[in-house]
Amino acid sequence: MHTLTTNNGLALPAVGLGTWPMTGTACTQAVVQALELGYRHIDTATAYENEADVGAALRTSNVPREQIHLTTKVWWDSLSPKAMRQSLEASLRALGTEHVDLFHIHWPGKDWDLARSIETLVALREEGKARHIGVANFPLGLLRQVIETLGAPLSAIQVEYHVLLGQQALLDYARSNDLLLTAYTPLARGQAAAEPAIQAIARKHGVLPSQVALKWLLDQDGVAVIPKASSRENQLANLGSLQVQLDDEDRAAIAALPKDQRVVSPAFAPDWNS
Ligand SMILES: NC(=O)c1ccc[n+]([C@@H]2O[C@H](COP(=O)([O-])OP(=O)(O)OC[C@H]3O[C@@H](n4cnc5c(N)ncnc54)[C@H](OP(=O)(O)O)[C@@H]3O)[C@@H](O)[C@H]2O)c1
DSSP states (O other): OOEEEOTTSOEEESBOEEOTTOOHHHHHHHHHHHHHHTOOEEEOOGGGTOHHHHHHHHHHSSSOGGGOEEEEEEOTTOOSHHHHHHHHHHHHHHHTOSOBSEEEEOSOOSSOOHHHHHHHHHHHHHTTSBSSEEEESOOHHHHHIIIIISOOOOOEEEEEOBTTBOOHHHHHHHHHTTOEEEEESTTGGGTTTTOHHHHHHHHHHTSOHHHHHHHHHHTSTTEEEOOBOOSHHHHHHHHHGGGOOOOHHHHHHHHTSOSBOOOOOOTTOOOTTO
């Protein structure tokens, strides 16, 4: 498995398994199967209500815990120091582990004390409950504040990114600050594979449209992907995207697609341009 790294020691397998919206036995079975197929990066969150199911998979699987990168996240209504700490401790209990490899603030808070939340995030890292810390769904301005004003030692950011949504400014900033970028909803929930241009590239190389969409992301320095897939077939196909070869003509065709098709923008989302 191809693994991305940062200077401060984060090792993030480039293809991970997204677990939302799987819960219960279906989630446990999908994670066990993914680990058998070679996945070593699992993405969960308190809000997905499946951490106990992911934990059951970790216990069932023969893969040692230290070989698995585990990401979880704290929800945006739990960003006071006390609530953040309780949230991570509950995640660790549900997952059955003493630490997570990466702990993200899932979304920016509302009327919150940013500095205190970030201070708590950093403290949880220093205590070893989270080996690395990051933020998800932070627009560039807020990310800059966290890094430049508050000096937080982040290792990664997680944002929606796919062939129909550009993230160049965040990606440039991440690269110049030694952060990895995890692309969530990397298949645009099927919309990427439905694009005729993506289908034409897939036909040309004899691969799947979903694999073209993932490889376009994986070819970019510092970008990991976490497609959610429940079936063995889709999990294997997504891992196999690492072997797909795209050429300049393919990249030009993908560059010409619209880059403003955001799939995930709930009512509590920040102003994406702030
Ligand atoms: N940080 C955040 O705020 C945030 C927000 C959204 C998502 N996420 C994370 O990102 C993960 C992925 O995002 P997502 O679930 O929104 O969207 P996605 O990964 O773009 O799309 C998932 C859909 O694609 C299908 N699929 C997967 N592999 C396929 C393949 N090879 N061929 C055809 N279809 C395929 C899946 O079906 P099957 O299950 O049937 O295989 C599922 O219906 C989530 O699970 C979650 O972990 C994070």
